Amino acid sequence: AASALLIALLVSVGESFAPLPSTQTLPTNVLLGAAAPGDNNADDVPLDDRRSLLQKAAATVATASILSVNTAALPVWAIDVKKVVVAGATGQTGRRVLERLAGQPGLSVVAGVRNVDKAAKSLEESSTVVRGAMVQKVASVDTSSVELKHLDVVKDSVDQLATTLEGADALVICTGFIPGNPLKMNEEAHKVDNVGTCHLVDAAKQAGVKKVVMVSSILTNGRNWGQEKSPGFIVTNAFGNVLDEKIQAENYLRKSGLDYTIVRPGGLKAKPPSGELIIAKEDTLNSGEVSRDLVADVCVASVSDPKASNKVLEIIESEENGPKVFNGLNM
Numbered sequence: 001a002a003s004a005l006l007i008a009l010l011v012s013v014g015e016s017f018a019p020l021p022s023t024q025t026l027p028t029n030v031l032l033g034a035a036a037p038g039d040n041n042a043d044d045v046p047l048d049d050r051r052s053l054l055q056k057a058a059a060t061v062a063t064a065s066i067l068s069v070n071t072a073a074l075p076v077w078a079i080d081v082k083k084v085v086v087a088g089a090t091g092q093t094g095r096r097v098l099e100r101l102a103g104q105p106g107l108s109v110v111a112g113v114r115n116v117d118k119a120a121k122s123l124e125e126s127s128t129v130v131r132g133a134m135v136q137k138v139a140s141v142d143t144s145s146v147e148l149k150h151l152d153v154v155k156d157s158v159d160q161l162a163t164t165l166e167g168a169d170a171l172v173i174c175t176g177f178i179p180g181n182p183l184k185m186n187e188e189a190h191k192v193d194n195v196g197t198c199h200l201v202d203a204a205k206q207a208g209v210k211k212v213v214m215v216s217s218i219l220t221n222g223r224n225w226g227q228e229k230s231p232g233f234i235v236t237n238a239f240g241n242v243l244d245e246k247i248q249a250e251n252y253l254r255k256s257g258l259d260y261t262i263v264r265p266g267g268l269k270a271k272p273p274s275g276e277l278i279i280a281k282e283d284t285l286n287s288g289e290v291s292r293d294l295v296a297d298v299c300v301a302s303v304s305d306p307k308a309s310n311k312v313l314e315i316i317e318s319e320e321n322g323p324k325v326f327n328g329l330n331m
Contacts, residue, residue, distance in 0.1 A: 081211070081303060083108040084170045087151055087200060090119050092270060093215055094174035096296035098123075099141045101172075111143070112151030112164060119148055153196030161203030170211040170303045171204050173197060179239045189240030197249035201256050211259045213302045215295065218264045218285045218314050220247040225283045232286050250312075259309050261302035265295045266316040275317040288316030 084101050088094040089111035101109045113119035126140040150156075151164045153175055165171060177192035179185060197214070204212055220243045222233040237243045253260050264282070267289035277294050278285075298315055302308040 081107065081169045083110065083168045084172065084303065085110040085112050085149075085151075085165055085168045085209075086172045086174060087112040087153070088173065088175035089113055089148075090122055091174055091176070093268065093292045093295050093299075094172075095123060095139075095141050096292055097172050097174060097299050098143075098146060100296055100300045102142065102145050108147070109145065110147045110149050110164075110168065112149055114150070114152045116148045116150055153200050154191050156199075158199050158202045158206065161200055162206040165203055165207035165209055168207060168209050170213070171200070171209050172299050172303065173200060173212065173214040174299075175200070176215075177240060177242065185240030185242075187240075189242040189245045193242055194245035194248045197246075198252045201249070201253050201258070204258060205256060209258065211261075211303055212253060212256075213261045213263065213299050214250065214253055215299060216246050216250055216262050216264045217243060218266050218288070218316070219243055220250060220264060221283050222286070227286050230286050254310075261308045261310075262312045263295065263298050263302060264312060264314040265290050266314075268292055268295065273317055278316050278318050280314045280316075282312035282314060285314045285316055288318075290315055290317040 084107060086094055086098045086101065086109070089098045090113050094111075098109065098111055101107060111119065111123070120143065123141045123143050149164050151161065153161070156164075175192060175197060177185070177188040180188075201212065217236065219227055219230070219233045219236060222228055222230065222237075222243060227233045233243060250262055253262065262282075264285075266285060266287065269289050269291055271291060273291040273294050277290070277298075278288070279298075294315065294317060298313060302311075302313070
């Protein structure tokens with residue numbers, strides 16, 4: 001069963017977390033973390049295994065806030081959550097979210113997938129496959145308590161998406177385009193990470209969903225805080241201008257009137273966490289990586305805790321004396 005989480009956000013102001021007064025040494029049960037931009041639905045892994053590292057500078061970000069994770073406690077839901085849909089449930093991040101939610105007693109969990117038969121098989125298998133330009137390492141997921149439903153943000157109409165979301169109290173969006181043909185990446189990123197995600201937000205409103213958690217990426221808003229020439233922005237946005245597409249969907253969700261939490265991870269890695277989880281306010285982090293396990297933990301916790309309401313959480317993982325890394329690259 002997945003670990004249940006309880007978020008204790010120490011300080012929150014407006015749309016983001018207030019700065020910590022100084023650097024703090026945290027107990028081992030407090031995780032400081034983050035993840036990287038990129039494809040969430042495919043949840044692809046670079047050919048070289050990424051190491052989740054962040055230099056001390058990132059760990060001492062003045063604007064950081066803390067999530068206190070209690071893996072023994074059951075979640076105290078921010079809303080009366082009885083049913084949750086995970087969009088993009090076959091991706092590496094989505095399947096981790098699915099697994100954690102499926103372990104919650106009394107919770108109905110729906111896996112939104114493009115092909116139900118194919119997803120049923122892939123979720124139950126552990127394998128390493130090539131998707132687009134990436135190698136994807138996947139673990140099996142127990143789907144015995146999960147309902148699989150068709151959900152395609154590109155091909156489905158808003159009405160069709162709303163039908164899939166019918167009766168859901170919360171939606172976790174883990175969709176993202178799969179980097180592949182360089183001649184089609186811009187088109188695919190636009191269709192999935194922008195237009196398709198916005199349609200999913202419209203469908204959530206139509207279906208009466210109360211809470212939406214969206215997995216996005218750090219540096220999505222990089223152009224607006226002087227990061228368009230940073231290595232992380234350039235490298236990530238080279239894949240179909242995906243950061244420019246993601247920020248459009250983020251802004252659409254924020255203006256929707258729905259209760260939201262936008263989780264912006266640094267570079268995503270498939271390995272278990274090796275460092276502490278660092279959470280910072282929006283438009284703060286421009287490097288760092290994070291285990292997908294921590295991303296999933298933060299997503300589940302964001303559904304459950306009212307302190308994550310209408311917040312943007314930028315997350316990375318730290319390792320003492322480690323090099324600054326982003327999407328597998330030393331910065």
